[in-house]
Amino acid sequence: MSEVRESAVGSAEIDAFARDGAIILRGVIGPDWLGRLAAAIERDIVRPGPFHHGYSAPEGGRFHGNMRLWESDPDFRDYCLHSPLPALAARLLRTDKVNLFYDQLFVKEPGTSQPTRWHNDQPYWPVRGWPVMSFWLALDPVTKESGAVEFVRGSHRWNRWFQAEPFAPGGNIYERNPEYEPMPDLEAERARLDIVSWDMAPGDVLAFHALCVHGAGGNLTGDRRRRGYTVRYCGRDAVYYAGPGSHPGLRNPRLKDGEPLDSEQYPVVWRAA
Numbered sequence: 001m002s003e004v005r006e007s008a009v010g011s012a013e014i015d016a017f018a019r020d021g022a023i024i025l026r027g028v029i030g031p032d033w034l035g036r037l038a039a040a041i042e043r044d045i046v047r048p049g050p051f052h053h054g055y056s057a058p059e060g061g062r063f064h065g066n067m068r069l070w071e072s073d074p075d076f077r078d079y080c081l082h083s084p085l086p087a088l089a090a091r092l093l094r095t096d097k098v099n100l101f102y103d104q105l106f107v108k109e110p111g112t113s114q115p116t117r118w119h120n121d122q123p124y125w126p127v128r129g130w131p132v133m134s135f136w137l138a139l140d141p142v143t144k145e146s147g148a149v150e151f152v153r154g155s156h157r158w159n160r161w162f163q164a165e166p167f168a169p170g171g172n173i174y175e176r177n178p179e180y181e182p183m184p185d186l187e188a189e190r191a192r193l194d195i196v197s198w199d200m201a202p203g204d205v206l207a208f209h210a211l212c213v214h215g216a217g218g219n220l221t222g223d224r225r226r227r228g229y230t231v232r233y234c235g236r237d238a239v240y241y242a243g244p245g246s247h248p249g250l251r252n253p254r255l256k257d258g259e260p261l262d263s264e265q266y267p268v269v270w271r272a273a
């Protein structure tokens with residue numbers, strides 16, 4: 001368990017996270033965790049848990065997505081609850097309490113042309129408040145060609161909420177929220193945007209704010225998987241809010257809008273001593 005380096009987040013990382021909305025933490029997850037998570041991912045691909053939702057589009061390859069895996073698998077659970085990631089979230093969010101929100105899997109097999117559409121996360125989620133973030137762990141070497149996640153630097157401070165849309169063609173489960181705006185064509189605006197991405201090694205982690213706009217290309221390699229595993233955490237000032245557009249599968253029937261997140265579904269995983 002001590003394999004996660006808590007020292008990975010110091011004042012330089014805290015400042016960069018606040019300013020840019022997305023940073024990379026190199027080598028924070030060691031081989032033991034990576035082995036356990038890799039095995040758990042294979043189990044989920046063979047026999048997906050109850051929240052499985054493949055994202056694959058007809059043009060080929062396979063984009064395996066799933067969420068809330070920690071609730072049914074002991075290794076995902078251990079990583080989300082008992083690794084030092086919650087303590088790293090506390091530092092980045094400058095909070096004295098951290099709730100696990102949920103976890104999510106994004107596996108793009110070689111030859112998956114489907115991109116991950118540009119989006120920011122919070123409009124998809126039944127949560128309001130500033131201290132909300134994710135850690136995206138690479139389980140493979142990741143490059144632009146294999147679908148590195150890209151971020152629009154500083155976009156978490158735009159105060160813009162973009163309408164949740166599905167990641168793949170098919171049914172749309174997201175209610176329209178009149179307060180949200182459609183995502184503009186960022187590909188057309190690429191040249192004038194400050195877009196950042198990183199090549200990654202297994203064990204590197206992206207830390208990003210829930211309002212930071214991000215997306216990813218397909219995995220255009222012929223032989224390299226792109227397994228990404230994301231865990232989302234919230235700080236003290238985040239509250240439940242199941243507004244229009246939030247994912248029905250992430251809502252918590254036991255909470256009312258405006259209540260703190262503390263619950264079986266969003267457990268407290270870290271508190272300041």
Ligand SMILES: O=C(O)CCC(=O)C(=O)O
Nearest residue numbers: 106116121136216228230
């Ligand atoms: O891995 C991907 O393609 C997308 C990841 C993502 O959108 C997320 O972790 O919030």
